[in-house]
Amino acid sequence: MTSRHSTSTTVAKAFAILDMLASNGENGASLTEVSSHLGMSKSTAHRYLTTLEELAVVERDEKDHFRLGLKLIELTGAILSDHDLRKVSESFLNEVAAQTQETVHLAVPSLNEVVYIAKVDSSHSIRMASRIGGRMPMYCTALGKAILAHYPLDRVEEIIREGTPAQTLYTLTSPQTLLAELERVRAQGFATDDQENEIGVRCVGAPIFDYTTKVIGAISVSGPANRLTKGRCLELGPLVRDAALKVSRRMGYPR
Numbered sequence: 001m002t003s004r005h006s007t008s009t010t011v012a013k014a015f016a017i018l019d020m021l022a023s024n025g026e027n028g029a030s031l032t033e034v035s036s037h038l039g040m041s042k043s044t045a046h047r048y049l050t051t052l053e054e055l056a057v058v059e060r061d062e063k064d065h066f067r068l069g070l071k072l073i074e075l076t077g078a079i080l081s082d083h084d085l086r087k088v089s090e091s092f093l094n095e096v097a098a099q100t101q102e103t104v105h106l107a108v109p110s111l112n113e114v115v116y117i118a119k120v121d122s123s124h125s126i127r128m129a130s131r132i133g134g135r136m137p138m139y140c141t142a143l144g145k146a147i148l149a150h151y152p153l154d155r156v157e158e159i160i161r162e163g164t165p166a167q168t169l170y171t172l173t174s175p176q177t178l179l180a181e182l183e184r185v186r187a188q189g190f191a192t193d194d195q196e197n198e199i200g201v202r203c204v205g206a207p208i209f210d211y212t213t214k215v216i217g218a219i220s221v222s223g224p225a226n227r228l229t230k231g232r233c234l235e236l237g238p239l240v241r242d243a244a245l246k247v248s249r250r251m252g253y254p255r
Helices: 002-027 031-038 042-054 070-080 085-100 142-148 153-161 175-188 230-250
Strands: 058-060 066-068 103-110 113-120 135-137 191-194 201-209 215-224
Touching: 002 031, 002 042, 002 058, 002 066, 031 042, 042 058, 085 103, 085 113, 085 215, 085 230, 103 142, 113 142, 135 142, 142 175, 142 191, 142 201, 142 215, 153 175, 191 230, 201 230, 215 230
Parallel strands: none
Antiparallel strands: 058 066, 103 113, 103 215, 113 135, 191 201, 201 215
């Protein structure tokens, strides 16, 4: 029992050192800084650092400063290589499609557009004509607005300057109106497309984030406007938002 507790404490201290070095980035930390920050003697800190260095989890530079080692990149890569967005999202897309009985899309940003990388068709006879690899503008789609809402303001303004022409009578073409819409999207966690890209089609979409908190894609539910009413979009918003959050967490999103 004592041995198990001791081992747990040892591992916790090792991770405390790694957390500190991670927060210091490329600058790393000296033995004295590690010892002081973590409240352990220099001899104890040195023993931990030496062991971590031998395992290549920590490396030492010419100034005798310690920082995270390449072994961590190797371990992280082994995890991430098996967790590409499409693969991670698959079960969640199917779940949303089963719950809504509408078409579900997964898309990623590409310049000023979104690109469909996965699709689950509706069970209804009338379905969306979209295809994997298809591109749509960001500013007038639920997928795109969900992503745009989490872009830096200067990038959003750059996209707006490049043009927001009307796709339909309902497209938000005014920069002020679009910016206000993106604020609303950020506040509620999902975006809607009220026939803004295609007459007769409504969509609701939510953003996906990665382990750095960067927005990397979005999930949406789409359907004919007579089935997917404005009220229905608002009802489905939280469901789509929660599904996107589940994918985000699988991608390492820390929130």
